[in-house]
Amino acid sequence: MKRLNYLILLGLLIVSCKQNPKACLELDEKYEVGREYTLTSCSENYEFITWDFGTDQNGFIGDEAPHTFQDKGRKTVTIEAYSRGAYNSDAVSQSIRVANRVIDYVDIIGESNFNQFELSFGTQEIPFLVGNITFQNSALGTFTEEAPFVGEVGNEIRLQLPLDRVSLSLNGKRGSNTSPLIYQEVKNFRFNTSNPVVYNGTDFTLKLYWKFD
């Protein structure tokens, strides 16, 4: 009988030592539409995690969830961490915003004898990305890092940063003459997430600031 009591005590000890899963999610606030992300969790004491991305798309089971958000909007990502055998679980949700990256404004640095700068973004091959902005303020002068020429891109224009190939060019305009200052075929914005994105021409530097919209 004494031995049986010890066995029961040992069993209770083992059961009490077993820790419950703790779900934890620390996602960024904003995610870009179309970009492939690998979402990670900070959960503990779990056997596996289920991921619900707050869309009608597929869920995922695993420690890290590769996912691409296809639509704009606010999404609620929910993870549920399960214990061994999946008899205990803990769930946590986080609201995130899925949006596109659009050009906010540009800084142009260089010695300019032009009246206007013109920024072309995109080609006809990617029609939804076509953009051509002529900054109306005077572009004449010396623009430094500290005092660059700031080209505002209006909210109504919404030049979206693509995830695929796009061409970008900066031209200087004086009267009817147009001089190319920077031409760059941006191979991939997919892996370029710095803000600003910097492009260097021969005598000019373009800093492209973007925002989520």
Add this chain to the structure above:
Amino acid sequence: MKSLLYLLLLVSINTVAQDSTKVRFFVKGGEKYFVRIDGEIQPQTNIFHVSQGTHEVEIWSFKQRTYKGTLETGNLDSTNFFAELLPSPEYVAYVRNTDTYKRKLFFAKTAPFIITGVSAAALPFVTVRRFNKHEELVQNQFLFDRQQITSETMDNTKLQYNVVNTLFYVSAIGTVVGSASFFLLRPYANKLMPPTFKQQNPFTLEYMNLTFNQQIQSPEFGLTLSF
């Protein structure tokens, strides 16, 4: 002279033939039997030479009733004697009691032991399998709710889990019930006494006994010699 010799030989042969009869015993029902003819115990054989006439025959074999019969040889030189031994009522009762004892022993000791052993041995494996299957069930339910797997896959997963779950409960209940029965029935099982069968050889007055050995689960034969 020669003809006189032939006559003497013929007369002597006839005299022997008329005096004794060779009897072959055919006894059914006993492996090793003892024969007593006219109160005299005979050697362990099945061929006897007896004088012609009527003889009282007694045959006994362990576990059988003593056979008593009469042997009529007539004028035959040789004859056969057929006898069938019948089991003694005490031995029949012993066999019946042994069956009852074995059955009681099985239900009181062997069956709980086997149930506990098999269930306890299976329980860890079934528990691990149940854990795995439940994880699979939860995961597949998650995927099924998002239309990532077919209903056939989901049904199959549920079926597999139900089978393992049933096995788990059967093993768990078997372990508990089996071990509880084993301990609860142990006093009763210990009180069970194996039946014994003891019989005296009426010819040699030896005692032979038969009992049931619980360890080897088979009858045990004993012999008590009387000097």
